[in-house]
Structure formats: C-alpha cells, structure tokens
Amino acid sequence: MKKNLKIATTIFIVVFIIDQIVKYGFANLGWDVNGPYMSLKLAYNYGVAFSMFSFLAEYLKYIQLFMVFAGTVYLFMNKDVFKEYYIPIALLYAGGLSNILDRFTYEGVVDYFYWHYGFEFAIFNIADVMINIAVAIIIYKQIKQSREEKKEKAKNN
Incomplete structure (x- = not known):
C-alpha cells in the first residue's frame, strides 16, 4: 500500500505541476500559437465540460472541492478501491485539483488546446486529458474484471 501511495503521489505532483506551469504560460506569458489543424489559444471555461453549468461559475469551485473531499473520505473508508485504482485516482486528483485551483486563481479553468481542422472541438487542457485518461x-x-468474473463463473458451473 505504501508503494502505491508513493507512486500515486509522484504521479499527482508531476501532472499537477506540469499542468499549472503550462496554464501559467498561457494565462500570463502569451503562449498562443495558431496552427492549420490545432491552435494553442488561451480561453477560460467558467463551467464544466463544454462550458455546461457556467451559470454556477462562482460556486463551482466549492461544489468541486466538496466532491473531492467526499471522494477522499470514500477512499479512506474503502482502501481496496485505492489499491486497485491508485494510478487513475492520482490522475483524476491531479487534473481535478489543478482545474479547481484555476477557478480560485483565474476565476475560470485555463484551456488552450483548440482543434479546428475539419470540425471545431471544445478547447481543453492537460488536466482534462488526464481526467479522461483516468476514466478510460x-x-x-472494470470491463476486464467483469469478463474475468464471467469466465470464472462459467468455469465453475
């Protein structure tokens, strides 16, 4: 368990720091670059994914902090979940807390990846990518575990 916690902490710190450095560059140093397929362009998201719930902008940071707190309590009560999912949990926490810090620092989440070739896609950031990788x-x-359980069940019947 201690090894998993050390790995998770390292992943969290590395992802969080890289994401915050890149966001600082876009928010304060004008790192915008226009490209033919994808541009790096500063945008602030005052909502959540695809700017949903932007009408809650001033409250989202507190709602999200509460959700992180509730998730942490859940993990303390269910250590086996952390043991099984420590890598995606580290990615979720790094991405989520980095985006929450943006809400306190910049009053919105700093986004900058803008895909615009063939179709326009929502602007996003490294933290968003890490959250999506964690969910994947x-x-x-879960799918792998379910298949293994079905095989074991069929084998025993």
Missing part, C-alpha cells in the same frame, strides 16, 4: 483506465479495468 477505470472503464477498461
């Missing part, structure tokens, strides 16, 4: 890992592990 969790889904993959």
